[in-house]
Amino acid sequence: MSTLTPEALKLYRQHLEAFVSFTDPEWALFSAQLYRRDIRKREVLVEHGKVCHEVCFILSGSFRFFFIKDGVEISNYFCFSGELISAYQSFLKQAPSFPTIQAMEDASLICFTYQSLQALLQNPTVALKMERFGRLVAEYLICCYEERVVSFVTQTPEERYLDLLQKQPDLLQRVPQHYVANYLGITPVSLSRIRKRLAAAAAPKHLTLVA
Amino acid sequence: MSTLTPEALKLYRQHLEAFVSFTDPEWALFSAQLYRRDIRKREVLVEHGKVCHEVCFILSGSFRFFFIKDGVEISNYFCFSGELISAYQSFLKQAPSFPTIQAMEDASLICFTYQSLQALLQNPTVALKMERFGRLVAEYLICCYEERVVSFVTQTPEERYLDLLQKQPDLLQRVPQHYVANYLGITPVSLSRIRKRLAAAAAPKHLTLVA
DNA sequence: GCCATTTCTTATCTTTTGTTAACGCTTTAA
């Protein structure tokens, strides 16, 4: 179908600079393992119960992670263009995935497989760089997860929402509100009420004048 | 003060086998950087606002991670003997730590510093092994964090408590209940109520007989 | 052993959240 353009590869390489700088020979070996994958809105990238074999870079589009509990979907996380995406626990352990990952929009990805990563980790020419790449990505994810855990332990749902509003205002634009509610660990109804409370507290001027 | 005994080193090496196997020459280089640290109950291993310079292995003793919110301590995590411990985000970024780590019991540790780790990562003889070590530890932590985040999104406090009861019953023996409550993201009073509810639900026989 | 502190429980009251259902509004698909 769609091909892996030099532009897309260059973009990917640039984004990976945040973790590691590949030399040209290293990049040649790595990029030889990359392939493009296109996925339509609502299609599934990783399915609950199946092993995740890929780590992907999102060229365009967006994704949500969700679980099913009592027959209801609970959204846990979102990824957008310019980010790496995978069901990491499944990928790392090569065990069935708990979350399902679904495209929220039509999306294009650059991917590599677990198998090819393992091959590169065995290849003396790039092993060190790939180990470091993996380490730094993992370390990055640790910091993300840690902040999220801390937010659940130390903050109320309202505080978590305000934090999200400040740190990722774009996310609230791009993600349906009932998904955001799940992400915050509350129900959609509850988030709607929190928003109402905050709106009332933010602009009570006409009320105070009247009163 | 206390020395790093061969027995302690051997124990450490055995535990690290879960991540990586060091050859004897590799271990010689790594273990040369290790030192022992003893810390008394209630003393602080990592202090909020200060950079964490170490990753430690707990030979004996236990620790709690906590934050201060509105002047009150909120416990977030616990570590016991046989585990690695660090304020990872602070260690990895060499930035001020958010959590404080405090000994819950007198403890003995085997530690290495950020500086010595960086030196080993530069040393061609062990760089690859140390990169892998770091990667696998980080990947392990990712899986731990992910499960915790999922528990906050998909489970009620009661379900989280029951899960903990099943998966880490020992923790409930060794950690004061109000710390556990924090860990679960609720107040100590609320946990006490949950326990009461569960006790009533588990053994209501005499009540039904009476009724 | 005794006193002080900490920890846990319980009670009361308030606040928040969950649940369910209804209602408009928008989006999607036939």
Add this chain to the structure above:
DNA sequence: TTAAAGCGTTAACAAAAGATAAGAAATGGC
């Protein structure tokens, strides 16, 4: 275009959790 599905808000009620305080139980230090 029309019907269906999805989304956000609101309401009403039930359930749970937070805040505060008081008292019992356990722990720790001297």
